[in-house]
Amino acid sequence: MTSRVPALEEIRRAPKVLLHDHLDGGLRPATIAELADAHGYTGLPESEPGALGRWFRDASDSGSLERYLETFTHTVAVMQTPEALYRVARECAEDLAADGVVYAEVRYAPEQHLVQDMTLEAVVEAVNAGFDDGGREHGVQVRSLLTAMRHQARSREIAELAVRYRDHGVAGFDIAGAEAGNPPTRHLDAFEYLQRENAHFTIHAGEAFGLPSIWQAIQWCGADRLGHGVRIIDDIGEDGAKLGRLADYVRDKRIPLEMCPTSNVQTGAARSIAAHPIGLLTRLRFRVTVNTDNRLMSGTSLSEEFAHLVEAFGYGWSDLRWFTLNAMKSAFLHFDERLALIDDVIKPGFTALEEAADRG
Numbered sequence: 001m002t003s004r005v006p007a008l009e010e011i012r013r014a015p016k017v018l019l020h021d022h023l024d025g026g027l028r029p030a031t032i033a034e035l036a037d038a039h040g041y042t043g044l045p046e047s048e049p050g051a052l053g054r055w056f057r058d059a060s061d062s063g064s065l066e067r068y069l070e071t072f073t074h075t076v077a078v079m080q081t082p083e084a085l086y087r088v089a090r091e092c093a094e095d096l097a098a099d100g101v102v103y104a105e106v107r108y109a110p111e112q113h114l115v116q117d118m119t120l121e122a123v124v125e126a127v128n129a130g131f132d133d134g135g136r137e138h139g140v141q142v143r144s145l146l147t148a149m150r151h152q153a154r155s156r157e158i159a160e161l162a163v164r165y166r167d168h169g170v171a172g173f174d175i176a177g178a179e180a181g182n183p184p185t186r187h188l189d190a191f192e193y194l195q196r197e198n199a200h201f202t203i204h205a206g207e208a209f210g211l212p213s214i215w216q217a218i219q220w221c222g223a224d225r226l227g228h229g230v231r232i233i234d235d236i237g238e239d240g241a242k243l244g245r246l247a248d249y250v251r252d253k254r255i256p257l258e259m260c261p262t263s264n265v266q267t268g269a270a271r272s273i274a275a276h277p278i279g280l281l282t283r284l285r286f287r288v289t290v291n292t293d294n295r296l297m298s299g300t301s302l303s304e305e306f307a308h309l310v311e312a313f314g315y316g317w318s319d320l321r322w323f324t325l326n327a328m329k330s331a332f333l334h335f336d337e338r339l340a341l342i343d344d345v346i347k348p349g350f351t352a353l354e355e356a357a358d359r360g
């Protein structure tokens with residue numbers, strides 16, 4: 001039986017799409033502990049997996065993006081060999097499939113995995129192999145997005161890497177890291193290169209910094225999607241009464257917003273889930289998608305993010321279907337492939353759940 005108000009266990013069965021999830025933010029605590037042991041990494045704050053998982057969640061609850069990002073030191077430290085990357089990617093595919101995700105774009109920064117002298121190509125190939133094997137075994141399609149760190153200067157090189165592997169598991173490019181003080185226009189060269197190559201990219205913007213960051217990401221850099229984009233709310237009047245020109249543009253052009261509610265509460269981009277701009281942006285019919293950002297740091301999954309929204313905003317099956325279709329339409333996958341997933345997997349899956357809910 002399926003209920004009218006979607007319950008967590010039912011949401012898990014729905015065929016979901018995830019566009020914003022960090023590979024180095026989604027490791028299993030037990031895997032971190034084992035890899036640290038195997039590679040002689042002694043910097044972990046806790047050794048027992050349960051305590052380690054709690055440590056990541058608590059340390060990420062500071063209200064500051066900069067502090068939140070410090071926790072990645074530990075995950076990146078144990079992801080420095082092809083075997084470790086392969087394992088983490090394979091387990092990521094397994095965990096997403098267990099949560100009912102049918103298509104995912106998972107991102108990471110290859111430049112952060114060179115400590116033990118892997119080449120950038122070796123990093124990409126190890127991760128791709130893990131996604132391929134895990135995805136095939138558990139029934140989920142996982143593509144990667146290559147991220148360049150916005151405070152570093154390797155974005156052009158990483159953009160070239162993304163283009164080189166575009167037909168081999170890499171769906172696109174992204175920039176991430178501390179937003180304040182590192183505007184996307186620092187990486188204009190990379191974005192112009194990607195546009196000349198007809199390649200796709202998203203930019204973390206409007207998370208820890210406001211409208212200028214979103215405006216640059218779209219109008220100077222040409223981003224296809226916005227990572228977070230929550231601060232677009234600053235261009236919208238009380239209760240959605242009046243949209244400014246940038247908000248109008250984002251909505252009119254159907255620019256996808258990769259929203260990550262729990263992560264935003266942890267970094268202080270939103271006060272609570274109930275106060276999260278996703279409620280208003282959904283009412284105004286922006287192209288909203290729901291995402292996890294970092295499952296480890298937030299102790300979450302895509303199903304749990306949906307369940308939080310159901311609780312806070314009273315969403316029903318038709319809303320969850322709408323978020324999912326928005327995400328699939330916004331994926332960096334060819335049109336025919338997106339359509340096939342929508343027609344053959346997503347619509348039938350949601351219809352079955354909705355019909356069961358109607359039968360009560």
Ligand SMILES: O=c1[nH]cnc2c1ncn2[C@H]1C[C@H](O)[C@@H](CO)O1
Nearest residue numbers: 022024072107108109147176177204
């Ligand atoms: O929410 C985020 N905002 C900005 N940067 C982030 C966020 N989550 C993860 N990152 C960074 C830390 C990771 O090491 C890097 C690549 O996945 O991306």
Ligand SMILES: [Zn+2]
Nearest residue numbers: 022176227293
């Ligand atoms: Zn992110």
